Amino acid sequence: MKKRLKSILMTGVLAMSMFLTACGSSGGDKGGDSTTASSGGDKTTEAAATKDDATGTIKVGVVNNPPSESGYREANVKDMEAVFSAENGYELKTFYSLKNDEQLQAAQGFITEGVDYLLVSAAETTGWDEVLKNAQEAGIKVYLFDRMIDVDESLYEAAVVSDMSAEGDLAVKWLLDQNLPEYNVIHIQGAMGSDAQIGRTGALDEQFASGKMNKVVQQTATWDEAEAKKIVESVINSGEKFNVIYAENDGMAKGAVAALDEAGITHGVDGDVIVMGFDCNKWALRELLAKKWNYDGQCSPFQAQIISDLIQGKTTASSKKIINEEKGFDATTITQEDIDTYGLGE
């Protein structure tokens, strides 16, 4: 009994102290020193330091996820660095982390440092109220990119985001435009429940429901190339007819194509089976250029130019939420230039 009481007391003390430290740290953040931003993260780069700028450089602080997250993020980060460059009249400070609290700390650091604009792609949708309010009080304008945050609209200038379902809509619209006599579709899904999977599945599911397209098989390969190959192989072995492969990323499309190749089924522009992928990796776009695949869709990682135009007043936002235009490439019209400009990775 005594022992139990003691343990309860201990837990109480522990909880109390944690609460206090939590308060303490958030209080400290407000006063904040600029070093927190640079020490917290795994990668911090600072552009040429022109501290007292009467020269008119615009200071931009970018809080983003690290480029190692995905090919998408890599392209996103490169795009930001290219657009907000010194030549374009910017002074760029960046911070990359997958952790929300580190991102929050870095954002607070940018605010106290006194940037003109704060650009945020948050790791999590919650917890940003305080920091964005601080930014507003300091007169710093906030733009969200890629990801929305759960805060009041008044706290940011605009959010440039992707509409995930637009990607699927665009791809399915392209597929319908091919005017095939019948659509027998093998649908290979990404990891169930992920944003990309939901966005890329929705439009196709509508077609299945309306009966315009036939669902031969709909399976998730959880982004796994080898699994996608197995799924397509099992359909081929069953002898069922199909003429479209709709894979929700490039890797799975490649797996599917490997199964077709082994079974001697032609694919691509002049082939029997239409192959569709997503992500626009450079190697996938090269398959398009070689006319071995038919279509590749992309969730565009290029938001920097839109934000830059807004900052410089070249365009004005009609609403707080700006939907970034999605892209889709057709094998019959794609050029080498498209691959160089829009392709991800190498």
Place this chain on the structure above:
Amino acid sequence: MKSKFQKIFKGGLGQLTIPIIAILILVIFNLIRDPSFFSISVTHNNDGNIVLAGNLISIINAASELAVLAMGMTLVTAASGGQDISVGAAAAIAGSAFVSMLKSGSTITGGTVLLAFFYACLFAMAFGAFNGTLVAVFKIQPMIATLILYTCGRSIAYWINGGATPTVSSPIITAIGSFIPGIPIPTPVIIVIVVAIIFKLVFHFTSLELFTQSVGINEKAARLNGINATWIKLLSFIILGLCVAVAGVISVSRLGLINHETILLDVEMDAILAVAIGGNSLGGGKFKISGSIIGAYVIHMLTITLYAMKVSSTDVKAYKAIVIILLVVIGSPVIKSKFTKRMTQLKNRKTKVSTKGAL
């Protein structure tokens, strides 16, 4: 002659009873469900080669990486009485090393592929030796020791890849991962056969099998008999490293692409399972590599059967689990001893009857 016949029936196939029964049940189930399941057709692939196709080919082809890994895993299990859970991550590293070596040169020839393969082997053996040292020298439990590489392996692969999913395309790579022109059997299947033969030869010409078993059964006794137990354990991990390199290279060559996140994901669990289905004790000691190979094919036959039945791939794991529970329970010592008891009882009764008749 008679004694041999009797032996097979009396002791069953020994350790191989369970995996063979499992595979027979799956075959019969499929024959009833759809007799055409096992039909094999001859077609031309898109490169114009004559190739075999069909579910059976898909099964033995897709199970290749698993079969190779299961062979190495059996050895590690037997020697150390534990399992290596880092083989998937290590294969990602080996695959990445293979691709990075191929991409460093300008053209891909037979020589560079061989060089890249040795490079991958070097990587995988080094990581195998790392695991082996932790287990054999520092006496850390294998699962904990290999947990380290399991956790960080795919990140290491990511560094090697430089953050992307590099692709390689070359007729040689296609030949390794798919078909060699003129040979209608998938190359990965041939690789499995070659690896199995190498194991057989090594066991035949060296005392590795005996030493491994004795270390697994009683390490102290083995040491007292002059066997270097530490070395045997370390060696088993290095050999598994070689198997990992082979599996990684097969997997990369299938698609000419390395994705550190998805390559051979969760294969470690399947490999351990294959060893268990093969009737090997996961506590070490006596082992049969052939059992593990059959185990690998059982797992893939199950997967492909479920796909053919259009079971949703999210549900496949659940169905797999049910079958595995059955297999493992049937193969458990409790059930086995009960079964043997019952059999002897039956036999005793029979002998009694027959003696009566003779009287």
